[in-house]
Amino acid sequence: MTRRPPLRCLVTGASRGIGRTIVEHLAASGHQVAITARSVGDLQSLADSLDVPTLVLPADVTDPGTPDGLVADVVAAWGGIDVAVLNAGEAISAPIHRTDDALWQQMLDVNLTAPFRFIRAAVPPMKQAGFGRIIVIASIASKVGVPYITAYSAAKHGVLGAVRSAAMELATTGVTVNAVCPGYVDTPLTDRALEAIVAKTGIDMAAARATLENTHPIKRLITTDEVASVVDMLVADTGGITGQGIVIDGGSVQS
Numbered sequence: 001m002t003r004r005p006p007l008r009c010l011v012t013g014a015s016r017g018i019g020r021t022i023v024e025h026l027a028a029s030g031h032q033v034a035i036t037a038r039s040v041g042d043l044q045s046l047a048d049s050l051d052v053p054t055l056v057l058p059a060d061v062t063d064p065g066t067p068d069g070l071v072a073d074v075v076a077a078w079g080g081i082d083v084a085v086l087n088a089g090e091a092i093s094a095p096i097h098r099t100d101d102a103l104w105q106q107m108l109d110v111n112l113t114a115p116f117r118f119i120r121a122a123v124p125p126m127k128q129a130g131f132g133r134i135i136v137i138a139s140i141a142s143k144v145g146v147p148y149i150t151a152y153s154a155a156k157h158g159v160l161g162a163v164r165s166a167a168m169e170l171a172t173t174g175v176t177v178n179a180v181c182p183g184y185v186d187t188p189l190t191d192r193a194l195e196a197i198v199a200k201t202g203i204d205m206a207a208a209r210a211t212l213e214n215t216h217p218i219k220r221l222i223t224t225d226e227v228a229s230v231v232d233m234l235v236a237d238t239g240g241i242t243g244q245g246i247v248i249d250g251g252s253v254q255s
């Protein structure tokens, strides 16, 4: 089953990078969008640039009460929630012997526990409505091991497992649950990764960027529009796609 716009959407990590572009795509399709992140000013300027109804809901997704609270806010304001795009995330690298418990927990909190809690909160109203589209922005690090990001990769593998199991549990309810698994995307997160590579290795920024680009057979970074276009496709899908982790990485991981 498909639903025509406007759908009532919630997007986490909406203040910049992939999340911001996803919001712009959803709004361009005529959907109304509730946006959340910690940076209130960035959320407000994004909302001001959109021609659709918006809700600006600043929050830290790692606070245990945030997912229930934000889903309740959307349902209270708009009478339901049709789409949840769980994009907020953070990637901090470290060799495994320097991955302390705090870094491990930080990566799990934001990349695994927070999206789990949002899925848990969004399922009841979506099931009741007989329609829902849950999309987690995971990573190719959900599918393959990548050096120096053990904690991030464990969290991203975990969230893909949650997506697959939730999709099976909800398969007959009208609610689909999928993940999008990008390679290196041209965003502030990747800029921070490049700065870390420069600081640790001494190579210059151009060489560091080329190193990441060359991990993709297409020899360039993925754009935020390319990720948002797959989200658009999953939102508009009639329900046949569920439990998937769709890779967008220029061909390096073939699954």
Ligand SMILES: NC(=O)c1ccc[n+]([C@@H]2O[C@H](COP(=O)([O-])OP(=O)(O)OC[C@H]3O[C@@H](n4cnc5c(N)ncnc54)[C@H](OP(=O)(O)O)[C@@H]3O)[C@@H](O)[C@H]2O)c1
Pocket (backbone or CB within 6 Å): 012, 013, 014, 015, 016, 017, 018, 019, 036, 037, 038, 039, 040, 059, 060, 061, 062, 087, 088, 089, 090, 091, 110, 137, 138, 139, 140, 181, 182, 183, 184, 185, 186, 187, 188, 189, 190
């Ligand atoms: N860039 C890549 O190469 C790449 C590749 C694969 C997967 N991904 C995934 O794609 C997603 C988006 O990444 P990006 O590259 O767009 O990153 P980004 O540019 O750093 O943006 C991250 C977003 O998440 C929000 N966020 C982070 N921690 C948060 C927290 N504790 N509470 C609330 N919001 C939080 C940030 O907002 P505030 O700081 O304002 O709170 C920001 O809006 C992440 O899940 C990431 O793991 C990225």
